Amino acid sequence: MWSFGYVVLSAARAFDGENLMPLAASKTLSLIKVLKGIAPREELSLAEYLGSIPKLDSLSSLPSGTPVLVRGDVDAKVGAELGEGDIRLRSMKSTLEFGVKKGFKQVIFGHLGRKQKDKPIGSLAKVAARIGKILGTEVALITDWLDEATFTIKPAVEEQIAAAAPGSVLVLENVRAYDIETVLWKAKDDALAPIAENLTTLANSFAERVAKVYVNEALSAGSLDASSTIIPLAMEKVALGNYIASEFEGPMMDCMKAKMVIFSGIKIDKLDDLDAMIQRGTISTIISAGSLAMALKKADAQLSGGDFCLGVTEDPAHSDKPYYIPPDRIEQAKRMIAAGKAQGIEFVLPVDFKLADESVVTTMKPGDQQFDIGPGTIAHFQERIGQFIAAQGGKPVGVFHNGVFGMFEDPRFEAGTKAFIAELNRMTKAGLKVYVGGGEGGTALERYGQPDWVTHCFTAGGTVLNALGSEPVPYLVALRAAAN
Numbered sequence: 001m002w003s004f005g006y007v008v009l010s011a012a013r014a015f016d017g018e019n020l021m022p023l024a025a026s027k028t029l030s031l032i033k034v035l036k037g038i039a040p041r042e043e044l045s046l047a048e049y050l051g052s053i054p055k056l057d058s059l060s061s062l063p064s065g066t067p068v069l070v071r072g073d074v075d076a077k078v079g080a081e082l083g084e085g086d087i088r089l090r091s092m093k094s095t096l097e098f099g100v101k102k103g104f105k106q107v108i109f110g111h112l113g114r115k116q117k118d119k120p121i122g123s124l125a126k127v128a129a130r131i132g133k134i135l136g137t138e139v140a141l142i143t144d145w146l147d148e149a150t151f152t153i154k155p156a157v158e159e160q161i162a163a164a165a166p167g168s169v170l171v172l173e174n175v176r177a178y179d180i181e182t183v184l185w186k187a188k189d190d191a192l193a194p195i196a197e198n199l200t201t202l203a204n205s206f207a208e209r210v211a212k213v214y215v216n217e218a219l220s221a222g223s224l225d226a227s228s229t230i231i232p233l234a235m236e237k238v239a240l241g242n243y244i245a246s247e248f249e250g251p252m253m254d255c256m257k258a259k260m261v262i263f264s265g266i267k268i269d270k271l272d273d274l275d276a277m278i279q280r281g282t283i284s285t286i287i288s289a290g291s292l293a294m295a296l297k298k299a300d301a302q303l304s305g306g307d308f309c310l311g312v313t314e315d316p317a318h319s320d321k322p323y324y325i326p327p328d329r330i331e332q333a334k335r336m337i338a339a340g341k342a343q344g345i346e347f348v349l350p351v352d353f354k355l356a357d358e359s360v361v362t363t364m365k366p367g368d369q370q371f372d373i374g375p376g377t378i379a380h381f382q383e384r385i386g387q388f389i390a391a392q393g394g395k396p397v398g399v400f401h402n403g404v405f406g407m408f409e410d411p412r413f414e415a416g417t418k419a420f421i422a423e424l425n426r427m428t429k430a431g432l433k434v435y436v437g438g439g440e441g442g443t444a445l446e447r448y449g450q451p452d453w454v455t456h457c458f459t460a461g462g463t464v465l466n467a468l469g470s471e472p473v474p475y476l477v478a479l480r481a482a483a484n
């Protein structure tokens, strides 16, 4: 839900002719607390967030040569040819071309991947080259741009930007190479004040040495990354890129009104997002599969006076595993089903499962683990889709699909996911508006279907769930605070 208590944030800055007053650490700390859910958020809809953040055309009158920091959607596995693995990079084209035309010196920064044990963090070298190809211009990569001892941008970066010609595009090397970027992820409440000091120094250094204008064109950058999210507070102007603005204002708003949602996958916290979507009041049918559906399956059985064994999924000995579902999630699922059914929502759940040895069962025993839905469920879902299509009478109602039905990367467990991608095509061809929420669901569409089998596939998974679900998108909260 986008409803919390009421706190108005505004960046601690004012203009002094050409000089921007530095951001104060107290304001950074306030925003961090809001983003971490420690302090209350404003009670705002997605439309209200969007309405409070300037669009790209607000930068139209800035003079040629103005440096602009662009938070770019650079988390891409670039393939050998143009068009391969670069959809997120192409999503920035319109915004970057606007900047080139205006003569801005655009400095793109963003993340690629996550740090993994014993593996160096990825470089943006290929991404920078591909952006250059997409724009038809040279794009330089600036490596080694941050002094991690002082949290300041290295002076050479300022010199490189000053020397760049109007219309230049530069890329800062992977921001996640620096620990400061992900420091908020696991930060305890009492560590936030010193972190806010460091981030304030960093944000002010960006404003002093890189740019005072910030454009966010990174739809998928929905995690609570530090510099990416906080830096706008120190900026003179912020704006939403063309792609982000159109994705939120078009397809995302359509998804808010979806009548059917298909929710699956392994992350049990998606239950909160489904809960929030139910509370919006437009949904009539929920199809759920995968690990996530296990909570609903058990809850449904218990509400009918019975029970349903989930095997290892409910075994506390597996509590460190991603598929583990703790008892409080079953209770939450019970509340959701009871409230949902009271408002007329139909929950369509799996009726059989494929286990590790590929046997198909309708009930599980302790020690069992399901890796896919079984053929009975595939048929059950197909039947319900047919009924849903018929009930809409040709009206273009919305359908939102998130996640996968099993461990589909393994061919032994792909059948359920694969069969349902064909159902998305069936619904689209029947005139429904079908949206896929990026992530693994998007990967499955790529693998088993065609782009035109759905109305739209988002280039971000987590951000879409935030926008539609229980938590606001951190960068929208921050951009609104910065724009105030």
Ligand SMILES: Nc1ncnc2c1ncn2[C@@H]1O[C@H](COP(=O)(O)OP(=O)(O)O)[C@@H](O)[C@H]1O
Residues within 6 Å of the ligand: 264, 265, 266, 267, 289, 290, 291, 292, 370, 371, 372, 402, 403, 404, 405, 406, 407, 408, 409, 438, 439, 440, 441, 461
């Ligand atoms: N039983 C299962 N059901 C669904 N996904 C599973 C299951 N077991 C493993 N997974 C894995 O979990 C991942 C999907 O998780 P999901 O939460 O849908 O991701 P995303 O939010 O990125 O779409 C896939 O890599 C899939 O193989």
Ligand SMILES: O=C(OP(=O)(O)O)[C@H](O)COP(=O)(O)O
Residues within 6 Å of the ligand: 075, 113, 114, 220, 221, 222, 223, 438, 439, 459, 460, 461, 462, 463
């Ligand atoms: O791929 C991304 O998001 P997605 O998997 O939710 O679509 C983004 O780059 C976010 O990556 P992160 O989850 O490491 O912050």
